[in-house]
Structure formats: C-alpha cells, structure tokens
Amino acid sequence: MKKYYILFLLLTVVSILSAQERIYMRSDKKDSKAKPGVIINRWSDGKAMTDSQAKEAASLPNVSRRFEVSNDTVYMYYSILSQQELAAAANKQLVKETKYRNTFIGKAAPDFKVTDIMGKEYSIRNMQGKIIVLNFWFTGCRPCKNEMPSLNKMVDSNQREDIIFLSFALDPKANIETFLTTQPFLYKIVAESDKIAKLFEVNAYPTHVIIDKQGLVRELFIGATDDISQKLQGAIDKIKDSK
Secondary structure, three states: OHHHHHHHHHHHHHHHHOOOOOOEEEEOOOOOOOOOOOEEEEEOOOOEOOHHHHHHHHOOOOEEEEEEEEOOEEEEEEEEOOHHHHHHHHHHHHHHHHHHHHHHOOOEOOOOEEEOOOOOEEEOHHHOOOEEEEEEEOOOOHHHHHOHHHHHHHHHOOOOOOEEEEEEEOOOHHHHHHHHOOOOOOOEEEOOOHHHHHHOOOOEEOEEEEEOOOOEEEEEEEOOOOOHHHHHHHHHHHHHHOO
16 A cells, blocks of 8 residues: 555656646745846756756656745756655645645635736725636746636636636736736736735745635636646636526
C-alpha cells in the first residue's frame, strides 16, 4: 500500500512540476535592487541562469520553480529535486491545496473594495446577487497569459448582467495597459492587487475563485489547465441551476 501511495505522490508532483506552463508559486521576499520590467532566472542558491538554461530546466520533471515579485520584476528560482523530494513536494502541495479549499469553500468571501483600471468600483457587498468569477494573475506569468484566449471565449459566452468577471493583477496600471496591447483580456482588471491576493491567501498563479450570489465561495482552481474554461463554466452553471 505504501508503494502505491508513493507512486501516487510521484505522479501528482510530475503533473504539477513537469508542465512548463501550469503554475507559478509565490514567495513574499523582496529585492530592493530589482530592475523593473524583467524576469530574472536563478538557481535556488542564487546563481544566475541563462535563458537557455532556464528553458531546459523548466522542461524537466524533477525541477521545481518558485518566484518572488519585487515591484514589476519577477525572480524565478529553479531547484533540482531527488525522488524523495518529489514525493515530499507532492504531499506538501496536496496538503496545502486541501487546506486552502477547506478554508474558503462554503465560507463567506473576504470583503473588499477596489477600483478597476477603467475607474469602476467593486466590492463583495455591492456585487451580492451576482455570480463573481475572480482571476489572480500578473503580466510575467506565462500560464496566466496562455489561458487568456480560453477565458475570453468564456466571458463572451456569458454576456449576462448577473455574472461579473473580475481579475486582480499584481502589476501597476501602466504595465497592464502595455500588456493588453498585445494580449487582450476581457475580465475587468484591478491593478496592484497584492493586498487582495493576500486577503484570499493566494500563493500560486493563476488562481481562480468563484463566488455565488449569496457571497459564498463555491469553487476555486489553482494553476492553469487546458480545460480551465470548461471547469469554470461548469461551476458557473451549477450556481445558475441551484435556486
């Protein structure tokens, strides 16, 4: 039984770590010497990596990645894991995601009051009676960018007054506006949303949260998947069908 459990953990962590475009983990460490607007790749001990080394490392199943954000600079750290570390990482990730889901699903969503980059205000209180679909992202997050075309199609197919698609980006407004010139995103966008991400205890990107008309968290998804829009639509439909 133990052998199969370890195999399950290994398969789980491979699915988490081997896909280059799936998920970015978050650390709150800062670096005051950061140059804005760049992604810096490093080994876990702080040694610099070339872009080609980073690309090769990201394709390996036994390499983990985490990132730190300082202003609009992203530091990506790579670590090579042993089989034991892979199993431990998988178990830790499963425990963390289970705890995260138990903390929020079925509970009242944390209240907030924000203004999007177009100047419109939103809060949980004034959105009650509507289905709220939240997306947490940042412009340097490749998985976040890769899922946007699919998310845009989902927004287009849900042109209803009782559904709000609201995204929280870590970047300043100017950076987001530049990003949108090459990658459209149909969610309403709130800039510099680090405080809201902490309010929802987000430490991996992208993260999606769905809140029902009573203000309760009904579903959440961590990391990008090929079928994320189908998963989100399924959760939306369940809320619409429950009277």
